[in-house]
Amino acid sequence: MSFSSLGLRAELLQAITEEGYTVPTPVQSQTIPIVLSGKDVMAGAQTGTGKTAAFALPILQILSENRPLGRRPRLRALVLTPTRELAAQVAESFKDYGRHLPLTTGLVFGGVGIGPQIEQLRRGVDVLVATPGRLLDHAGQKTVDLSAVEILVLDEGDRMLDMGFVRDIRRIINLLPKLRRNLLFSATFPDEIRRLAEDMMNSPVRIDIERKTLDADLVNQRVHPVDRDKKRAALSHLIRSEEWSQVLVFARTKHGANRLADQLTRDGLPAAAIHGNKSQGARTMALSDFKTGRARILVATDLASRGLDIEQLPCVVNYELPQVPEDYVHRIGRTGRAGKTGLAVSLVSIEEHGMLLDIEKLLQHDIPQEVIIGFEPAVPFVIRPKNAAAPGRPGRGSGRSTVRSFSPSPRRR
Ligand code: AMP
Secondary structure, eight states: OOSGGGTOOHHHHHHHHHHTOOSOOHHHHHHHHHHHTTOOEEEEOOTTSSHHHHHHHHHHHHHHHTOOTTSOOOOOEEEEOSSHHHHHHHHHHHHHHTTTSSOOEEEEOSSSOSHHHHHHHHHOOSEEEEOHHHHHHHHHTTOSOOTTOOEEEEOSHHHHHHTTOHHHHHHHHHTSOSSOEEEEEESOOOHHHHHHHHHHOSSOEEEEOOGGGTTTTTEEEEEEEOOGGGHHHHHHHHHHHTTOSSEEEEOSSHHHHHHHHHHHHHTTOOEEEEOTTSOHHHHHHHHHHHHHTSSSEEEEOHHHHTTOOOTTOOEEEESSOOSSHHHHHHHHTTSSOTTOOEEEEEEEOGGGHHHHHHHHHHHTSOOOEEEETTOOOSSOOOOOOTTOSOTTSTTTTTOSOOEEEEOOOOOOO
16 A cells, blocks of 8 residues: 555655655555545554555645635635644644645644734734644634534544543534534543534544554553662663653652652753743743754653644553553554654553553553562562462463563663
């Protein structure tokens, strides 16, 4: 399967080549022809699968095919995303893929001045990427005209639900023309998202991208059992001894993320933190420090990490396991993206056992465990299925989990 066989026009193929993509990812090869055929799509696909291009490319194609010439652009494709970071990334993708086409993409989200957004909307855009709250502000002030919207995309539907945006989305849908195409992307389909889909969509084609594409194939995962109060030292040790050049560390709370970033920095490992309490400016700065290498470590909460598009991220660390197993998959999706192998390391204390088991159940496989020499937990733990080897004979008879000693590789020169 190649991009040219998907029926995309030359300007888009050229941009794809310039992006360095050679073959479409599964969600792209399945979604693009269906969107081009005019049908609604409901796709189960997570970040990291290439889903943005799966909707952006056919939308650009459709808009470029029948764009009224010589007029101010009219807003014909609306993309709603849960976070400002994701909105910015998606808008950037539209601009990248559409760089050889005469189409414009606008971006509106909260937390920044509304004036420049009003100006941008006044000049006219073909595509608008927006977070729901700010879009409703614009609609209330009549600074956005939604009457020509032909295509609606809801990106990360389940996240929108988690963040309480479903009512806003319903209000926005009520402002749109009834006759339109709808695309819904969501990692999971809880009942409320299904109901929303039933209400807003017209016999959608359902596409499911296996979680596997994101998990085992591309990401080396390991668990380091370690006591809670040793985690920080263990993390510094790993970063140094394994010479991780760029690492995204997940913490559970905003406060924890800040504290960890401060401690690592004091420890001589410059780290930035990114979470919902930070202003947009501070988030952008933290991200840019990380991307340019000024900060080797970015500590993030789950919510803030959504939609961060950091390419070729070699390593992700779960400093604390997430409460929701699905978030583990989202987190490790930050590494091993689109063909590149990544490493996902979880520091797991005895208190987090239950969460680890839930994650392994979701993944349908174990994550290998390795004790870091010098950071052995006070109470060693081995997870075995029921009926497995007796205590004291770890791992025997089950083959399910292993505990190995792990001493980080010596410095390579
Ligand atoms: P997404 O799931 O949309 O966040 O995309 C994940 C990452 O994969 C982004 O960094 C894209 O630039 C990259 N990507 C998307 N499609 C392809 C492709 N066909 N080949 C290689 N990389 C891709």
